[in-house]
Amino acid sequence: MINNSSFFCSWSGGKDSCLALYRAIDQGGVPSYLFNMLTENGQRSRSHGIPREIIEKQAESLKIPVIFGSASWQGYKEEFISVLSEIKKNDTNYGIFGDIDLEEHRKWLEKVCSSVQIKAYLPLWQKKRESLVKELLDLNFKAMVISVKDDVVAKEYLGKIFDWDMVQDFKNADIDISGEGGEFHTLVIDGPIFSFPLQVKPKEKYWRDGYWSMDIGLK
Template identity: 40%
Template sequence: MRVAGLWSAGKDSCFACYKAISMGHDLSVLFNFTDHEGKNSLSHGLTASLILKQAQLTGMPIVQKAMPKSSEAYREEFKALICTWKKKTGIGGIVFGDIYLKEHKDWIDAVCREVEVEPIMPLWNRDTKELILEIIDSGFKAMVVAVKADLLGKEWLGRIMDRKFIEELKPGIDPCGEKGEFHTLVVDGPLFRESLKILDTQTLFRESFGKHWFLDIKKYA
């Protein structure tokens, strides 16, 4: 089936797209959503230009769309984008990287039903410890770019997720960060033609959407 992938630039969306391709789907385009100004991604707060560079290194086409603030307007814009690409390329499904948050799946199922496409969710209901080890063992390199300040310190920023990283997480923190404990940027892996090189960063403390330490990536190649 020809499909589009919802792309946050993080490990879960990236690995879901990888698994969808392994399942035989034709991944024809990536969708990435930014704030209403088109500056930063909605999911991880990364700059839109950084995500474009990341996608370029995978060789996959990407469509970035600035999204409205209200949840209802977001839903309608999301559906309109899918309908446009259904007509343009004949996509029949959308790949999502969600793992176990039921409210997310309920929203996905409802929206996909309304626009008559199939939700492709290769990671759904996976054990998160087993899943993150599979992501690591498959060769994906995911860099931590944001952490909840009440759970993890700023020293976790910039780390590449590996088995040592997983072992050092506090009890109660999901190994995939599915509850928002941390967010990642994939810099290399099987989908990449070249690795994304992070050359200069700055550590920031942000209080929007809760208190987070954030890795502001200033220069990359």
């Protein structure tokens, strides 16, 4: 579908956007940018709370330029479209997203992308959770859990690498193993499309807006 086509990847820093990027490259697409939305002060990612310097280090390892937007939730859509307009000027025709089955969000993505004549492409859409997790782990992507939803996932998982033992724990507890509903968030630190692994260090754990999160920095 995207063979030889230029694309940007909506980049959270986590496992699903990373697997979507991998699939797009594997299908012959040509990555032009990673696109990450930051908070108003431009210091952390809006979705996962990852420090900007970590996202930049991922981009360096992936050898793909990263472009940032920065906004409150209230101004999110306007800023998102503004950045897409700039991306489109560089003949980028597709936007890659890691959504699996949230229909409302898919419709939103398709709407904002089409407003600037970019096609939204979701390589993971409607794929089975188990097969996506198997693909991620078989490819040897290393994803660290950095945020968990309070009363859903225990904060003891913070800082641990997402692996089959964790998957089994989540299945036993009836937790979505892909975290599609925001049950947990990850940071990918290594994998087959990374030129070097990220060296990160855990900092303090903190609670905010219903989530336990772990702050991280570069070593």
